[in-house]
Amino acid sequence: MYQAVRDALSIVLAKDDTAVVFGEDVAFGGVFRCTMGLAEEFGRERVFNTPLTEQGIAGFGIGLASMGHTAIAEIQFADYIFPAFDQIVNEAAKYRYRAGGQFSIGGLTIRTPTMAVGHGGLYHSQSPEGFFLGASGIKIVIPRSPIQCKGLLLTSIRDPNPVLFMEPKILYRSAVEQVPIDDFNIPLSRAETLMPGSDLTLLTWGTPVYHCESAISLLRSPPPTLEPLVPPSLRSATVELIDLRTILPWDIETIVESVKRTRRLVIVHEAGMTGGVGAEIAAEVQKRAFLRLEAPIRRITGWDVPAALQYEKFNMPDPIRILDGIMETLTY
């Protein structure tokens, strides 16, 4: 997936003379190789390192974008986006509104690696998307795969609003697929149904998409050790798997339509439960599908604890926890 990021950035730099890429360590290729070779190809004036200051990177990007330029900033880990919280929430999100539409910073995109990676501990694992939910004026996008990443990143960079683009870092090298070399866009604020189903809607984004797929196949054909724990009557249930893709503004239509059909909803995310994105979605869906719901909306998330290093397997939502949540909801 890191090559898909690079590919998207390269297309934008080639087609848009105002586009620049900057952040900590991006000039040599980036700590995740997402900007490999771009400085050599497009010059240090367009792909450059900044001092180590997240609030500065965000502020600098806002200034560039306010002049109509395309500013693609990188925050090295989503865990370190908090020093830029003020610039993003008070400045970027409100820039257009407070100026009566006279100024805008639509050319700003902030890319940042997010989610757990197996050994990231407290500050290389976080999923902070929920903290930005209230920052009306920005968009938040999280892709699940290389094709998705390229298409969504290209759209995000060209969207007339500031976008936080969060890349699940464990997928940088593990997710591999044939990505079209051409320039293409995937629309924002549109969820994608990955597997159709009629008995339960399973909604997620980023890394847990793969855990959800695993959970669905465990349900269908459990391995011998799990067989006694998965009632045969549930194995034929069909689960509709949806990738939300855009967290803000999110695609309520697709989700509500699905839940009205399946009558059950399970939401999976890595961030802690309290104040997480799942809470927002659950509240809206229960309002719109109240009479159709046959089970409480279930959230399977990281626990409300920091991302403890040695405990990760028991903290992040994994296929077995998702399987259990699906079965509990189906048998409610």
Place this chain on the structure above:
Amino acid sequence: MIRVVRCLRHLRNTPLRSWRALSTAATTIPTASNQGALPTSRSPIVSELRFFDSVTNEQGHIPTYRVLDGVGIPVEGGQLPEINEEFARRLYEHMVLLPTVDNVLYNVQRQGKISFYYGEEATIIGSAAMLAPDDDLKLEIGQYREMGVLLWRGFGIDAIMAQCFGNLEDKSGKGRQMPMHFGSPEHHFHTISSPLATQIPQAAGVGYALRRDPARRDKNVACVYFGEGAASEGDFHAGMLLASTISCPTIFLARNNGFAISTPAHEQYAGDGIAARGPGYGIDTVRVDGNDILAVMNAVKEARRRCLASGRAVLVEAMTYRVGHHSTSDDSFAYRGRQEVDNKKKIDNPIMRFRLFMESRGWWNDQEEDALKSRLKKDVLTTLRKAESLKQSDLRDLFTDVYAGEEPWNLREQREELAGLIRKYGEAWQPWQSELKRFRDEGKKLAD
């Protein structure tokens, strides 16, 4: 309890520097040995242990540049900027206009007509004049008190009033922001926001964009104004770092007026003001007497020249004194003496100083002063009356401009929900009934 308070007051009134100086011996650089330098530094290696504090010892202070003395007479050796009678009169009129607008708005605020007002007798006309040699090609990112720059650029008193009243002529922000938060792309003045210092790293980005724009490269600089209190924010550090390492043609214009609300400068920093920080970031720096418009003009003109020539940042610290209250929510006599302020007003008044200079050249007299003051007051009051008679923008604008492009479903639904509520309760609920009449659409366009 009383004793403690008295102790604290004593501490506040005692300049920190007096005892700090005792602990810091005058600094001389030890002789370099033949050990060369470390790979990450150009610093010579020495064998003598010595601690450095280049800014708080008595010799280290950065001097303050001045052209006119307190009574408007050029100081010995001072170089006057090129200035003719016509230009001087234009400068003076704008200087006088600021307190005129200030006073009218201040009194209006006291009557409760506008909700909030920050006022300061500004000395930024000098910088505005040097930043805009040919009208509109300059880019500013403003801070609270920079109304003067906009007036110099022809923004108009009516636009100032429209913003302060948030009426339907307020192009700055459609009545969304508090008074004094102006903005105008036409005048290259980015919309002011309340969070302090956030504009400083943004200004570096603006400078970089100017350098990358073939039409404006080597022609324009970015300039950001901020107070000495804002310079304590992390964003100041970030902005200075970015502008120095990435090479952004940006002028950082710090106005050091001695107070951030109640906090005196010596509680804001222990070093030699803001200027002393510039060299630490590798930025050309000057300190200027901010109450001397001619000195400000010279300093900003040269700062701008250097900024363009090097493509890099420059720092200007203008030393002023805030004679007004911080804002209308503040009574500054709670933390400083009335006498102190009165003395400053008399002895070190930037308008008086420039007026005396003009009088010494035969460019100004008492009759002209009276005529100017009554003309400006009349202009300001006329625009004020018009501004207060106008309706607010459409109530619908509560929901517009949050996003560009398609309106998200949540905003659409919430807008329609409010429209429904107004249909239901708009007449019956008195607080809404009277408020709705203030808006041009009276809430009727909400559902469109």
